[in-house]
Amino acid sequence: MSLASLQAAVQRNEEGIDLALKILAQRFGERFSTSAAVREQHGHTTTWLPNQAPDGVVFARSTEEVADVVQVCAQHKVPIIPFGTGSSLEGHVNAPAGGISVDVSQMNRVLQVNAEDLDCVVEAGVTRTQLNEYLRDTGLFFPIDPGADASLGGMAATRASGTNAVRYGTMKDVVLALTVVTADGRIVRTGGRAKKTAAGYDLTRLMVGSEGTLGIITEVTLRLYGIPEAVSGGVCPFPDLESACNAVITTIQSGLPVARIELLDANQIRACNAYSKLELQETPTLFLEFHGTQAGVREQSEIFGEIARDSGGGEFVWATKAEDRTRLWKARHDAYWAALGLRPGCKGVSTDVCVPISRLAECIDETYKDVEANGLLAPLVGHVGDGNFHVLVLVDVDNPQEIAKTEAFIERLNWRAIEMGGTCTGEHGVGQGKMKYLAREHGAGLDMMAAIKKALDPDNILNPGKIVRLD
Amino acid sequence: MSLASLQAAVQRNEEGIDLALKILAQRFGERFSTSAAVREQHGHTTTWLPNQAPDGVVFARSTEEVADVVQVCAQHKVPIIPFGTGSSLEGHVNAPAGGISVDVSQMNRVLQVNAEDLDCVVEAGVTRTQLNEYLRDTGLFFPIDPGADASLGGMAATRASGTNAVRYGTMKDVVLALTVVTADGRIVRTGGRAKKTAAGYDLTRLMVGSEGTLGIITEVTLRLYGIPEAVSGGVCPFPDLESACNAVITTIQSGLPVARIELLDANQIRACNAYSKLELQETPTLFLEFHGTQAGVREQSEIFGEIARDSGGGEFVWATKAEDRTRLWKARHDAYWAALGLRPGCKGVSTDVCVPISRLAECIDETYKDVEANGLLAPLVGHVGDGNFHVLVLVDVDNPQEIAKTEAFIERLNWRAIEMGGTCTGEHGVGQGKMKYLAREHGAGLDMMAAIKKALDPDNILNPGKIVRLD
Structure with a gap:
C-alpha cells in the first residue's frame, strides 16, 4: 500500500493541529513531545505499511488526562490516535491526517x-x-x-x-x-x-x-x-500439512478441551530450530498444551495421542518438565523473529485469515500451492484449533516486483478465506491494511459500521482512516 | 407501571398506520390479521405490565418478507415489533405506539x-x-x-x-x-x-x-x-440460604466446571413439591449437574460433595437415572408455574438481578430481609453460579397497596444490585419494565446507546419505547 494512497484518505487540519499542539504542550509539559524520534516511534513500525507519524505525543497518566486531551482535540477537530505498545500489525497507530498520539504506557497500574x-x-x-x-x-x-x-x-x-x-x-x-x-x-x-x-x-x-x-x-x-492444577504438553510431528490439519479437525470435533493446538510448517520449524536452538524434526508439527486436573490432563493427552496416530502423525514428544514447556512456547512466540532469520534483511508481512474448521485443510492446501506457484518464502504458523493461521511472507521491500507478487498473493488469500465463510482477519484487526476487504466480507454491514462511527464520532477525530472510511 | 405512562412515551401515527395496514393486508392476505384476539395475543401477556396490542400482525415466512414489511413500515413511519413466542417478561412485544407485529413463528426451518x-x-x-x-x-x-x-x-x-x-x-x-x-x-x-x-x-x-x-x-x-459422554447430577439441601450461597461461591471460585448450579429457596421447593409431585426436604436446595467424561464427572461431583459438606450442607442426593434427572430439571423449569400455585389467582412478577459472585450471599440476604419486612410472598430461584437470581413476587393485582409495596421492593432490589457492581437484569432484558434503571446503571453509556439507536433507526420505528427513549 502506498503512502500517498493512505494520506489522500484523510485531510490534515493544519490550523487545528497547531492550536492543539500549543495547548497540549502547555498542559502536559515534559509529558508532551513533538520530537521526530518520538513521533516516528508512535507511527506504524512493524511490517511494510509506511510510518505516518503523529504531530505530537502525550504520555497520559489517567483517564481524566486522556479525557482532557480528547476535549482539546475535539474542540479543534484534531485526530487522536491511542497508543499502547505499538505492536499492532495493520497500521493501527498511524496518523494519516496527523494529530495527537495518546500514549497510555504510563497508565500501567x-x-x-x-x-x-x-x-x-x-x-x-x-x-x-x-x-x-x-x-x-x-x-x-x-x-x-x-x-x-x-x-x-x-x-x-x-x-x-x-x-x-x-x-x-x-x-x-x-x-x-x-x-x-x-x-x-x-x-x-x-x-x-x-x-x-x-x-x-x-x-x-x-x-x-x-x-x-x-x-x-x-x-x-x-x-x-x-491456574490449572496440571499442565502438560509437547510436540507432535506429521509427514505433511494435510495429516496435521486432519488431526486438529478431529481433535476439535471430538470436543477435547485442548488449551493450545498450534501448527508450524517445516519452514517455520527450521527457523525456530535455528533461532531458538531447538532440535525438532523439520516437518509440519503441532505444539499442544492441556490444562486440567492430573487425571484430566492425562486422559486428554491419551485421547490426542490416539487421534494423532490415526491421522498418520509421528510420536508425540512430551515436554514433561515445566522449563522444557516454557522453552517450546517461547520458541513458538518467537516464531516471527525466527522466520525473519530465514531471509535476513527482508521484512515479514503477516496474513491472518480464519475459516470454519471444516475448511482449514483445504484453505491451507490452496494457500500453500499459491505460495509455491509464486516462488514466495512464507512460513506458516497457525492457531489451527480456531481455524486461524498466519502466513508470514518474507519480502525484499526494495524489489517492487516482489512486493506486487506478495500483495496479489495476500489478496487472493483473503478472498479465499472470505469465500469459505471465513474472515480476512482472525485477530490482528483491520487498521489500514485490511480496509479494502471489508466491503466484500460485510456487505451492507459495513454501512452499519459507518453509521455507528458517524453517530459516535461525528467529526471523525478518533483514529481516523481505520476500519471504515467516512466520506 | 401504568398504561398511561407507557402510552405517553410514544405518539401514534394514525395516518401511516392506516396506510400500512391496507398495504400489508393486500400483500399478505390470510397471513395478515387485525383480529382483536390475534392482536392481543401479540401484545404483552406475561406478568403485570399492561397489554398494548399492535394494530396488525404479519406472519412472515422469510427474511425477504420481513424486509418487505419493514420497507412498508419505514415508508409510512410505522412501528414494527418482532414477535417470536411471546415469552418475554418485560413487555418487549408491546406496541405502545401501535404498529405492526412481525410474527416469525412460521420461520421455523x-x-x-x-x-x-x-x-x-x-x-x-x-x-x-x-x-x-x-x-x-x-x-x-x-x-x-x-x-x-x-x-x-x-x-x-x-x-x-x-x-x-x-x-x-x-x-x-x-x-x-x-x-x-x-x-x-x-x-x-x-x-x-x-x-x-x-x-x-x-x-x-x-x-x-x-x-x-x-x-x-x-x-x-x-x-x-x-453431547457430553457423561452427565450426572442431583440435589443438595442446606440448612439456610447463606450456607447454600457459600457452597456456590466456593464451587465457582475453585474453578469446578459445573454445568448447572441452581438455588431454590424453601418456598420454591414447597411449590415444586406440590406442582411437580416431588418429595424434597423443604429447605434451601441446590440443583446440580455435571458434564464430562465418566471419570471427569465423578471427580467433579466428589469435589462438590466435599465443598457442600464444608459449607454445612446435607447429603447430596444423586439422580443416577436419566429419567430422575429429567424429572428434577422439568420441575426446575416449571418453577414459575409451581410458584404461582402458592397463591392461586395472583400474578407473578419476576425480578432478575445479577451481582458479582462475592456479593451474592449479601444481596440475597438483604433481599430476603426486605421480603420479610414487607410481608411479601416471593419464592427465590437462582442461576447462582453466575450471581443471577430471580425473586418471583406473588401479587394480588386488584390490591393497589400490594402493587405499590411490590414496586417499591423491586426498585430497592434493582438499586441494591447496581450498587453492588451488578445489573438490574441478568437475562430477561430491559423491555419497558426496566428502562428506568438504565440511567443509573449506565450513566453516560445510556447516551451512547441512544446515539446508536438514532443512527441505525432515525425514525424510531424498530420496537419503539424499549431500552432507550428517544426525545
Whole structure:
C-alpha cells in the first residue's frame, strides 16, 4: 500500500493541529513531545505499511488526562490516535491526517484484583505479562496471549487472541467492562462486574475490536482463571500439512478441551530450530498444551495421542518438565523473529485469515500451492484449533516486483478465506491494511459500521482512516 | 407501571398506520390479521405490565418478507415489533405506539447443521427444544436454556441465558452471526462462520440483546456442543440460604466446571413439591449437574460433595437415572408455574438481578430481609453460579397497596444490585419494565446507546419505547 494512497484518505487540519499542539504542550509539559524520534516511534513500525507519524505525543497518566486531551482535540477537530505498545500489525497507530498520539504506557497500574470474583481492573497500559506477574501469588492467571507483550487496552481495542483462544476465547470473551473516553471527551463505563447482563446494548463488545475509532479505552475489567492444577504438553510431528490439519479437525470435533493446538510448517520449524536452538524434526508439527486436573490432563493427552496416530502423525514428544514447556512456547512466540532469520534483511508481512474448521485443510492446501506457484518464502504458523493461521511472507521491500507478487498473493488469500465463510482477519484487526476487504466480507454491514462511527464520532477525530472510511 | 405512562412515551401515527395496514393486508392476505384476539395475543401477556396490542400482525415466512414489511413500515413511519413466542417478561412485544407485529413463528426451518464445525443456522422462529430435537441424532446439542421454550431469534434479541450459562455462557457467547433486517429494510449478515474474527465492529454482539430496537433478527448462526459422554447430577439441601450461597461461591471460585448450579429457596421447593409431585426436604436446595467424561464427572461431583459438606450442607442426593434427572430439571423449569400455585389467582412478577459472585450471599440476604419486612410472598430461584437470581413476587393485582409495596421492593432490589457492581437484569432484558434503571446503571453509556439507536433507526420505528427513549 502506498503512502500517498493512505494520506489522500484523510485531510490534515493544519490550523487545528497547531492550536492543539500549543495547548497540549502547555498542559502536559515534559509529558508532551513533538520530537521526530518520538513521533516516528508512535507511527506504524512493524511490517511494510509506511510510518505516518503523529504531530505530537502525550504520555497520559489517567483517564481524566486522556479525557482532557480528547476535549482539546475535539474542540479543534484534531485526530487522536491511542497508543499502547505499538505492536499492532495493520497500521493501527498511524496518523494519516496527523494529530495527537495518546500514549497510555504510563497508565500501567493494576487497579483491582477481585480474586473471589475471578476478575481484575487494569489501566489500559498494563501489558499481559505485567498482569500475569502481578497475579503470580494469587493462583489466578490471564490467559489471552497474542505473542507480543501487548498492552491490555490495545488487545481489547483490536480484539486480540492468540495461542490459548481455542480454550479461553478471545478478548471479546474475557473483557467484562471498559472505561472509555468518547469523542466528546466524556468518560463512559461500559458495564459492571456482574458475570452476565441483559441491560441494553452491549457497549463493551462494540468497543472491543473498534481499534480506537469509537472511543479510547483507558481501563479494562478482565476475567481471570484459576491456574490449572496440571499442565502438560509437547510436540507432535506429521509427514505433511494435510495429516496435521486432519488431526486438529478431529481433535476439535471430538470436543477435547485442548488449551493450545498450534501448527508450524517445516519452514517455520527450521527457523525456530535455528533461532531458538531447538532440535525438532523439520516437518509440519503441532505444539499442544492441556490444562486440567492430573487425571484430566492425562486422559486428554491419551485421547490426542490416539487421534494423532490415526491421522498418520509421528510420536508425540512430551515436554514433561515445566522449563522444557516454557522453552517450546517461547520458541513458538518467537516464531516471527525466527522466520525473519530465514531471509535476513527482508521484512515479514503477516496474513491472518480464519475459516470454519471444516475448511482449514483445504484453505491451507490452496494457500500453500499459491505460495509455491509464486516462488514466495512464507512460513506458516497457525492457531489451527480456531481455524486461524498466519502466513508470514518474507519480502525484499526494495524489489517492487516482489512486493506486487506478495500483495496479489495476500489478496487472493483473503478472498479465499472470505469465500469459505471465513474472515480476512482472525485477530490482528483491520487498521489500514485490511480496509479494502471489508466491503466484500460485510456487505451492507459495513454501512452499519459507518453509521455507528458517524453517530459516535461525528467529526471523525478518533483514529481516523481505520476500519471504515467516512466520506 | 401504568398504561398511561407507557402510552405517553410514544405518539401514534394514525395516518401511516392506516396506510400500512391496507398495504400489508393486500400483500399478505390470510397471513395478515387485525383480529382483536390475534392482536392481543401479540401484545404483552406475561406478568403485570399492561397489554398494548399492535394494530396488525404479519406472519412472515422469510427474511425477504420481513424486509418487505419493514420497507412498508419505514415508508409510512410505522412501528414494527418482532414477535417470536411471546415469552418475554418485560413487555418487549408491546406496541405502545401501535404498529405492526412481525410474527416469525412460521420461520421455523433449521437451515444448516454443520456438524463438522459445531455450528448451525436456523430461522428466527425455531425454538430451542425444536432445535435440540432436530439435533438428536447428531451427537450435538444447543445448551442455552432459559426455561421457556423461546424462539432462538427472541433469545438472541434479549441476550437470554438460563441454567446452563455457568458452563456454556449466554446468547452473546453462542451466537456466531445473525441475519438482520435494518430499519430501512435492508438485509445484513453480521458475520461469517469463522470461530473468531477481528474484522471491524462486532455487529453480532451489538444486535444480541438489542431487543428488536436496532434491527429484526431473521436468522441465527449458533455454536453447538458435543453431547457430553457423561452427565450426572442431583440435589443438595442446606440448612439456610447463606450456607447454600457459600457452597456456590466456593464451587465457582475453585474453578469446578459445573454445568448447572441452581438455588431454590424453601418456598420454591414447597411449590415444586406440590406442582411437580416431588418429595424434597423443604429447605434451601441446590440443583446440580455435571458434564464430562465418566471419570471427569465423578471427580467433579466428589469435589462438590466435599465443598457442600464444608459449607454445612446435607447429603447430596444423586439422580443416577436419566429419567430422575429429567424429572428434577422439568420441575426446575416449571418453577414459575409451581410458584404461582402458592397463591392461586395472583400474578407473578419476576425480578432478575445479577451481582458479582462475592456479593451474592449479601444481596440475597438483604433481599430476603426486605421480603420479610414487607410481608411479601416471593419464592427465590437462582442461576447462582453466575450471581443471577430471580425473586418471583406473588401479587394480588386488584390490591393497589400490594402493587405499590411490590414496586417499591423491586426498585430497592434493582438499586441494591447496581450498587453492588451488578445489573438490574441478568437475562430477561430491559423491555419497558426496566428502562428506568438504565440511567443509573449506565450513566453516560445510556447516551451512547441512544446515539446508536438514532443512527441505525432515525425514525424510531424498530420496537419503539424499549431500552432507550428517544426525545
